[in-house]
Amino acid sequence: MTTESTARDWTRWLRNVALALIVPVAGLALWQTGSGAAEQAVVIPAPAVDLTAADGTQTAVFAGGCFWGVQGVFQHVKGVTKAVSGYAGGAADTAQYEMVGSGTTGHAESVQVTYDPKQVSYGQLLQVYFSVAHNPTQLNFQGPDQGTQYRSTIFVADDKQKSVAEAYIAQLDAAKVYPAEIVTTIEPLKGFYPAEQYHQDFLTLNPTYPYIAINDIPKVEALKALFPGIYSDKPVLVGQL
Numbered sequence: 001m002t003t004e005s006t007a008r009d010w011t012r013w014l015r016n017v018a019l020a021l022i023v024p025v026a027g028l029a030l031w032q033t034g035s036g037a038a039e040q041a042v043v044i045p046a047p048a049v050d051l052t053a054a055d056g057t058q059t060a061v062f063a064g065g066c067f068w069g070v071q072g073v074f075q076h077v078k079g080v081t082k083a084v085s086g087y088a089g090g091a092a093d094t095a096q097y098e099m100v101g102s103g104t105t106g107h108a109e110s111v112q113v114t115y116d117p118k119q120v121s122y123g124q125l126l127q128v129y130f131s132v133a134h135n136p137t138q139l140n141f142q143g144p145d146q147g148t149q150y151r152s153t154i155f156v157a158d159d160k161q162k163s164v165a166e167a168y169i170a171q172l173d174a175a176k177v178y179p180a181e182i183v184t185t186i187e188p189l190k191g192f193y194p195a196e197q198y199h200q201d202f203l204t205l206n207p208t209y210p211y212i213a214i215n216d217i218p219k220v221e222a223l224k225a226l227f228p229g230i231y232s233d234k235p236v237l238v239g240q241l
Helices: 003-029 067-074 122-133 159-175 210-215 217-226
Strands: 058-064 080-088 108-115 152-156 185-188 192-194
Touching: 058 067, 058 122, 067 080, 067 108, 067 122, 067 210, 067 217, 108 152, 108 192, 122 159, 122 217, 152 159, 159 185, 210 217
Parallel strands: 152 185
Antiparallel strands: 058 108, 058 152, 080 108, 080 192
16 A cells, blocks of 8 residues: 555545544534534625736635635636645645644645636635635634644735735624634735645545535535536646646
């Protein structure tokens, strides 16, 4: 058995254990009455402040729990040309799955989104991020995953991204679209490090895997239902780039 396959099996076992322990009591933490998932999508207004379209491709980095689901969501957004699972917030020499999983590296499981700003704006990506990709009111956890490596964070590349993100968080909190305040942090992007290959395209390659089926497939379905104008049936896969 290869090192990569061993890591993959270990990863899956850990996620299944977490799922088995937490899902039966998930109803205690639901953020929408009648929902079957702690990360239920929420209808939210578009950002009042956005970035104007620029020439060439742009990048954005988001963290919101396990990167499998976040990557899978953004891979279905029109205008996104690449979405890569990886690590941000820590040093290059600790950007490894086993080390990040300790919660001591400063890294968060993140997704780097490359997009065409003439097709989809930074603000629209933020709207998908806050509405569909994760629950921004959960502090240092998402669904069954616990730890600072699963925190809700927007890693901003410059002051323009920072201003739009800050304005949108203030707008959503003022609108009270969630039952609690947003805990998403805004951190400067000091580096993004792609995750191991076996983490890439995980949702698309493993749609019936229990963790994916329960936690992440509903996110893609919500994207299609809530954002039909920017939803793409065909995902942009890392393995095809």
